[in-house]
Amino acid sequence: MDRERYAVVGAGIVGLATAREIFRRRPEATVTVVDKEGSVACHQTSHNSGVVHSGIYYQPGSLKARLCVEGRGLLKEFCASHGLAYEECGKVVVARSEAEVPALRQIEARGAANGVRALRWLGPEELAEIEPHAAGVAALHSPSTAIVDFTGVAVALASELDVRLGFEVTSIRSGPSEVVLCGPAGEVAADWVVVCAGLQSDRVARMAGDGAGPAIVPFRGEYWRLVPERSHLVRGLIYPVPDPEYPFLGVHFTPRIGGAVDLGPNAVLALSREGYRRSDLVLTDVAATLAWPGFRAMARRHWKAGLREMHGSLSKKAFVSEAQRLVPELTPNDVVSAPAGVRAQAVDSDGTLVDDFRIGRAGPRGAVMTVRNAPSPGATSSLAIAAYLADEVAAARDAQ
Ligand SMILES: Cc1cc2nc3c(=O)[nH]c(=O)nc-3n(C[C@H](O)[C@H](O)[C@H](O)COP(=O)(O)OP(=O)(O)OC[C@H]3O[C@@H](n4cnc5c(N)ncnc54)[C@H](O)[C@@H]3O)c2cc1C
Structure with missing residues (x-):
């Protein structure tokens, strides 16, 4: 019998964890990960707060609640077995x-x-x-809340896998017996495909025929870093009480593996899905956001929170004054700018900011699984999301 073939689109932490889980369960199969970038973890996985969440925020019974708690335990074990730093700073x-x-x-x-x-x-x-x-x-x-270097985790995951870098998927051909990922670098044919494309997940899902939505609306998150002589102001992680209407956790203080302390991220609409400088603007990304029917409904519903966040992003002073509500001694002289991130936030066509993780399915035989929403705590939960996706693929395979 021919070897089963699995392919994963996206070498971020979710795609890599999923490929590893499938490979652990089916060691006789071929499992190929493709990513358009020249190295793994170029986007959200390397541009986040590095926090291993404990699971306190999420609606009981939701996928986020379950997979965050499970994922935290799995991640702790993974770091211990791979010699990666995992600091339970609380x-x-x-x-x-x-x-x-x-x-x-x-x-x-x-x-x-x-x-x-x-x-x-x-x-x-x-x-x-x-x-x-x-x-x-x-x-x-x-x-039990901890910090970790998610890029390091992704690199460790990738070291056990067949990863084809520089492979951008630009179309997907789904036939009755196989799915073919196509791009300028060639083709990869597989029996089963999982799409974990982060900020591009709606576009790649559409290529696979899962076009119903939600769409990704990118939210930029800026960080500032405490100068070393003021890092004593913070011992562990310090968070505000989040706005329950908004899926972001508010500007917080985040110690990093390696000793730096950051504050952030805010959440403002991004003008580029994968641009990390404020000046980055990609017209097709802006047009896609504006064209999505859910965008206007979302803007109407959340304009107050949006304005507050916009204000916080206008100047260092405004950002610091928000953080001073948690640590009053902080002054604008205590911080320097730090690299920003962009979140892939899925928004439904009625303007609802999708809160839970969302998985779709496309193609004949349902052979393509699509991760449509995996925002924070997606990195914490990645190993548990991987097990969930591997179960879903196995169920589709067994149902044939
Ligand atoms: C500012 C910020 C702070 C966050 N803080 C935390 C936190 O503290 N804790 C936590 O648990 N989570 C946090 N998150 C969320 C976490 O980073 C994400 O949930 C997680 O990284 C998602 O991983 P991913 O693999 O789905 O996406 P990504 O890491 O974005 O990877 C997607 C990959 O798909 C590839 N790709 C896209 N399109 C194509 C294509 N057409 N062809 C080939 N490859 C493609 C990309 O190149 C990329 O490598 C944060 C996110 C942000 C942005």
Whole structure:
């Protein structure tokens, strides 16, 4: 019998983890990962906060809640077995006023429902013991929240796989017996394909025939970095209570593997899906955002939060004044700019910002699985998303 062939589009952390999981389960098969860039993890995987989330924020019963909790455990084991740094520095989510306490209590309840252990409610004095420079009326402490270098994890995953770099998929031919990924670098034929194309996931899904939506609307996230002599202001991760209407977590303080401390990211509409400088503008990306029916509905619904975030991105002073609400001693002289990221946020045609991970299926036999939304905590959850996708592929294969 011919060897089964699997292909994965995208060598970010989700695509690589998925390819590894399929290969672990079917060692006799060929598993090929293709990516348009010259190295792995060029986009979201290497432009994020590096936080291993514990699972406190997510709607109980959602894929995010389950896969984040499972993924955190798998990632910790993966780092231990591959000699990669994994620092459990812990996190406090800080209520800055009494008005934020009910939302923080809701996060505490969600964390408990999601099985996150050792959460602790803190009063101002207890908060000061953990984070002496943070200010708040109450806080939730999550000791298992950690930091990691997701690029390093992706490189370790890729080292066990057949990865074809510089292979951009520009069309997909789906026939009754095979799926062919086509691009200027050639063709890869497979029996089963998983699309993990991050910021391009809607476009690649459309090539595969999964065109119903949602569309990706890119949100830029800017970071600033504490100058070394002020990094003592922060010991672990310090987060605000997020706006429950908005799927982003708010500007937070993030220690990095290696010792730097960043603050960010904000969330402003990006003018380029894969451009990391403020001046980057890709007209086709802007046109795609504006043409999506959900974009206007989203803008109408979230204009207030959008304006607030826009304001925070206008100047260093505005950004710092938001962060000062968590750490009042911070001044604009304490920070220098740091590399930005761009999030792939899926938006439905009615303007809903898709909150949960979303997976689609396309092609004859349902042979193409498409990851349509894998924003934060997608990197934390990657090894569990991979197991979920491998189960889905196996179910489709067994149903034949
Ligand atoms: C600012 C920011 C902060 C974040 N913070 C965190 C955090 O602290 N913790 C956390 O868990 N998550 C965080 N996330 C989310 C996390 O980074 C993502 O969920 C995760 O990286 C998604 O991985 P991916 O493999 O799906 O996408 P990506 O890493 O974007 O990879 C997609 C890959 O597909 C390739 N590709 C696209 N189109 C094609 C094509 N046509 N042909 C071939 N290849 C193609 C791209 O080149 C790319 O390599 C953050 C994200 C951002 C942007």
